[in-house]
Structures are given as structure tokens and as C-alpha cells.
Amino acid sequence: MARGLQKQQARANAEKRAAANAPPKSQLKAMVNGNKYKCPKCMLMIANYKLVVQHMEAKHPKEPVPSEDSFNV
Ligand SMILES: [Zn+2]
Structure with missing residues (x-):
């Protein structure tokens, strides 16, 4: 019990x-x-450009980091 x-x-x-x-x-x-950025490689939604850069460097170090302008539609 x-x-x-x-x-x-x-x-x-x-x-x-x-x-x-x-x-x-x-x-x-x-x-x-709030996520308006999308990783072009894995389609992950990302909140701001700074995090995009961090994500690219961490997850796709061989890929060029897209410019911030390329995300503005
Ligand atoms: Zn990615």
C-alpha cells in the first residue's frame, strides 16, 4: 500500500x-x-537574420550565407 x-x-x-x-x-x-526568415537549405523558420547567420554557420557551414536582402519579399 x-x-x-x-x-x-x-x-x-x-x-x-x-x-x-x-x-x-x-x-x-x-x-x-514571428519567423519571417526561412533557411534555404532545410526550410527551417527563423525569427531574425542574426539567427539565420548563426544557423547557416552551425548547420550548413559549406553553404554561403544568404544576404539579408534576399529574404525581403
Ligand atoms: Zn538550415
Whole structure:
């Protein structure tokens, strides 16, 4: 009996920890709506040009970094 209760509490604590680690919903929404740049190589949506450069250097180091103007439509 006591052991089962302990297990239940442990699970509840784990769920609480998982919720604390999840990003707030508002931040997630901003990530979806605010991304106007798209990586030409992997089509990843990126929020700003600085992050595009970082992404290109990190993920596609052999590719030329597109100029910021090339993203303006
Ligand atoms: Zn990419």
C-alpha cells in the first residue's frame, strides 16, 4: 500500500517538473508567428537574420550565407 502511494507521488512530482521545463505558451506562439526568415537549405523558420547567420554557420557551414536582402519579399 505505502509503496504504491509513493510511486504515485513520484509520478506527480515528475509531471510537475516536466511542466516547469516546458516553454511558456506565449513564447511558443511568438516563435510560430514571428519567423519571417526561412533557411534555404532545410526550410527551417527563423525569427531574425542574426539567427539565420548563426544557423547557416552551425548547420550548413559549406553553404554561403544568404544576404539579408534576399529574404525581403
Ligand atoms: Zn538550415
